[in-house]
Amino acid sequence: MKRFLAALGLVAAFASFAPAEEPEVAASLKFLGATGWQKPTMAATNPHNALLNIPGQNAMAQARFDLSATVGRAYVFANQRAEVEKAWWYDGPEKGESDTDAEPFLIEGGVRYAPYDSLHLSVARENLQWGSSQFVSPANPFFSQNGRGNPMKEIRGSDFLRAVWIPGQRWTVSWIANVAVGEQEMGTIPWRPSQALKVDYTGEETSAALLFHGGPEVPGSVRGYAQWTASEALLLYFEGSVAEGNRLYYPVPDIGPTRGLLVRKYDEGGNFLPVALGGAAYTFEAGPTLSVEYLYNGEGYDSGDAALFRTMASEAAKLVLKGYIDRPETGGFADQPLRQNYLFAQLLQTEIFGRATGILRFTAGLDDGSGVVNFYCDCALSDHFTVFGYGGVYLGENDEEYGMFVRRAFTVGVEYAAF
């Protein structure tokens, strides 16, 4: 963190030597309010909602203030958030209780300085995203979420140093160092510093990138993506990665009361785990865009892993119910696919009656036959007010990936854009 602040100060000092020009300032202020309901599955992996303690209802109010300024060769930005969240439990160990949490935080912000038009240096908290896929983003080693499923939910930034060199119109070379966790939500996987070297190419109708990533405690990986505008209506794309291990948890048999342990099987390296996604997006003349993707997740659980994981979860739940152990940390498992083979489809329609957007997504876990239908919609009531809703219906048996934890979830909200 100290190094991050020192770098921030250094870049700011450079910026102070910029020629005295009229700064270009941009600002926006929005307010969001939303409330949602979700129905836990109460499966063997979460009996009486004892293990996961999923709240039955959430409510959130958030202020989003974004400020940016361009002064000479320096660009400064700060996206501040203030959030109040409340949760209510209708079952489980906290049935009848509620909890309120309030926090201000800088979701993104930093300084970028361009000593030359072709070189840009930055120290910033950012949500760095790239690639064409909708479902997941194997080409991105820094963020497991891509935010595509819910345009209203923001992904919190992590702290980066970046040097971006643009040798020509078509090529970009970036050095990216993730130096602090920032506000990023890591779940069960602890944050570790890492670096990446990324090379981008943008052609007349294609774009692609290759990225090399690693760190002292992070297994090395090669990642990339490619996209082709095949016709005026058709996009074809690919994202993939090959990692020499990972820091994910896998179940291994154990004689203990949960019959297994979750261990990081592949964090020592030496195991090459590929993840590959291929997709296509077609826009019909009537307007909607249909995207279809297939994912092979070489880091996912095979059928043996999945069976042992379910056994461990149900045994752990029994021990929690009896009071023998505390509820374990479980966050983060829902952020990435659990198994190995998935089919994803999305229907997107914008400009519905000139005001609304609708997204319908279906994810099918091909390994166990379960799936989830997600939807998102928003409608502009005026130049300032937008109402939105999103949710999901989880289709699967209680022992299948998309049937284990939540049966259905639904959120409605309103956004007011002040300026």
Place this chain on the structure above:
Amino acid sequence: MRIFSVALLLVLVSTWAGASQLTPAQVLEEADRARGKGPGLVWTIGMASVESGDSKDQTVEVKARDNDALVTFLAPARVKGQKMLMVGRNMWFIKPGVSKPIPISPRQKLMGQAANGDIASTNYAGDYEGKFLPEETVGGEPCYVLDLTAKSGNLTYDRIVYWVSKKRLVGVKADFYTVSGKKFKSATFEHENGIVFNGAKYPFVSTMVITDAIRPADVTTLRFGQVSVREVPDSTFNLNLLVK
């Protein structure tokens, strides 16, 4: 001697005719400059759409250089900060807070009847094969009429019939056709703006009115603000640097 005179006269006539006859490509090159193709241009566009009786307004800023364009939404407040980047045929939509750029196809609509390709710089000369149709008069102005066919399959429009003023060499009217050959929208252009480049003054588009061919009451009007010629660096069109 008489035969020699007639031959000389024919040569002179044909030489004079060749000097004043522009090719379709040359006509398109001149007309493209009036709609944004150039070294570096920045302009704002006010878009007013009437669709099924419902009206909507948006304002965008466009930075363009040759075939690349960055569109930044300025108003209304609920879309402020959204961006659209066009690099060649590649297009991405970027929404603040949702930082993974969304790749979009040339066919996807921007607003009302305005497709993404309508507000960016045009490259009809590079993208279309043109042939002359019989000349017509539009608004009292004699016009070349060009039948344009897309050279590749990934352009916004597969076929355009384009009226270009013979005197001003700017586009005044266009009909856009679907792949099936059906006319689906029409547009008219006014050029009351002007830009100065390399010491010469050129007309620039000031208004584009797009009308739905099937529902003529659905109209989108694009009003182009004053244009400035300035250097637009590569970094403007770089996806890695489109910060929130």
